[in-house]
Amino acid sequence: MAIQGPVKLQVTGLDKVFTIDEGWGRTTDITALESVNFEVRSGEFISLIGPSGCGKSTLLMIVAGLYEKTSGDVVLDGHHINDTGFDRGVVFQEFAVFPWLTVAGNVRFGMRMKGIPKAERDPVVDRLLRLVELEGFKDVYPYRLSGGMKQRVGIARALAFDPEVMLMDEPFGALDAQTRSSLQQLLVQVWMETHKTVLFVTHSVREAAYLSDRVLLMSPRPGRIAEEIKIDLPRPRDVLSVEFLECERKVAETLAGLMGQSDGQPAWVTD
């Protein structure tokens, strides 16, 4: 089950220092990320998990090219990444669906930017909306959609220009538990169908264990990749099976250890 494809994405010695303006000519430096190293193989599903404020979203935004890095290197398919690009599709926690475009218009947006001819766009839109189960909502404006539906537009939109890597920043964090689990299952389905490489930021242990091939655990600030846990279970996973619960427990205990809870009791993990 472990994926042995070629290395897709490689992050080496990545640092991020935020300089905060304190006023009156004073500044404070905050080290958000310190020498982050990891690699993602082609077709792999990787989760980044860690306590809030550990810099996992910052890391994802740097890979997306939306934030500047302070030092280090991000390499995707041999290209050094310093800016946004069509080789990466980003899904945001806030959905960030454009309210002035219809569902289809949102999905088309990236393709338009990439310069894909008109005639080729529509079949892609239809296929992706079917994939995220939104056929019939093509001409609807986003305000009429629920949160879960908006995020499905977000996923379809990020897939539309056929990126190499999907970068997902706590995409289900703002959804209720039921919608979240339904979207997690949908994501597994989409992932199995599209064979995309996915880098997925989450704060939920169960979500990370349910979705990923590998879970990368980050330490509290300054964020580093502290541990790595392989989840070698076939998909779709049964979240109530003994094997799954063991994996979940392992992730939770390791995370609790990183948080400085020496007894290793992940009492704070309820999700």
Add this chain to the structure above:
Amino acid sequence: MASADKARTQTGKTPGTEERVLGPPNWGVVFRNSGKAFFLMAAPLVGLLIFWELLAHSGTLHPVLFPPLEKIWVTMVDQAKSGILWLDIYVSLYRLLVGAFLALVSGTVVGLIMGMNQTVERILAPPMYFFLAVPGLALFPIVILWFGLSDFTLISVLWFEGMITVMVNAWTGVKTVDASLIRAGRAMGAKGMTLFFQVMVPGALPNLIAGYRIAFSRAWRIVVTGEMIVALEAGLGFRIFAARDFLAADMMYGGVVVVGILGVIVERVCLRSIELATVQRWGTLRE
């Protein structure tokens, strides 16, 4: 497929995708609702008119200062018959539309550029705030000095005041576009001018349209009051002010009513339609 997947296909079928069957219109409900809406709209106006009529006929108030409705009506019909009313309406609307059009175009362009470029913003924001604090009417004496008592004077002030208003709103609009929408646009490959026109401008539109609304109503006020100051031989404001010389209160009241009705019509026709086509369709504005 595992049980979890099966459960989702059973319960997760997206609502609203199934075919909806609608019967014939329910006229009873339609009439009741529109009747109710009309009553709520008309009742306060009718009440006000009745109150006025009672007061005018009660004999406690001077009939020259508070003429009854029928007298105002007759005066306005005379004005309409002689063609003066239509000339006044035409001239005032012409001034409004020319001034407001120039204001909308220039204010939008300058405001958007301010939102886009920080240097322009820093240069233009202080004078913008300054002139925002100066009532347009206060500019009339100066502008009359420059251009004399002409249409040009009136339209210049109108344009300037409207432009400042639209500028502020266009600029704020760009500044308050949701950061996550900008990130999404950039992540999907939009840069520079493309990002600006595809994300910033539509994102700024709710504010921009709000600005148009304020600018229109301000411009209308300036037209009417400006016509009193610049005294241009025609126009609704001029007529109201001129009626003072003849103690023609009925003409004043009639003029004020026409000004109000026209203002509402312009607002509803011009601006509501832009709103309906954009922000209301997107659900970023509710009515």
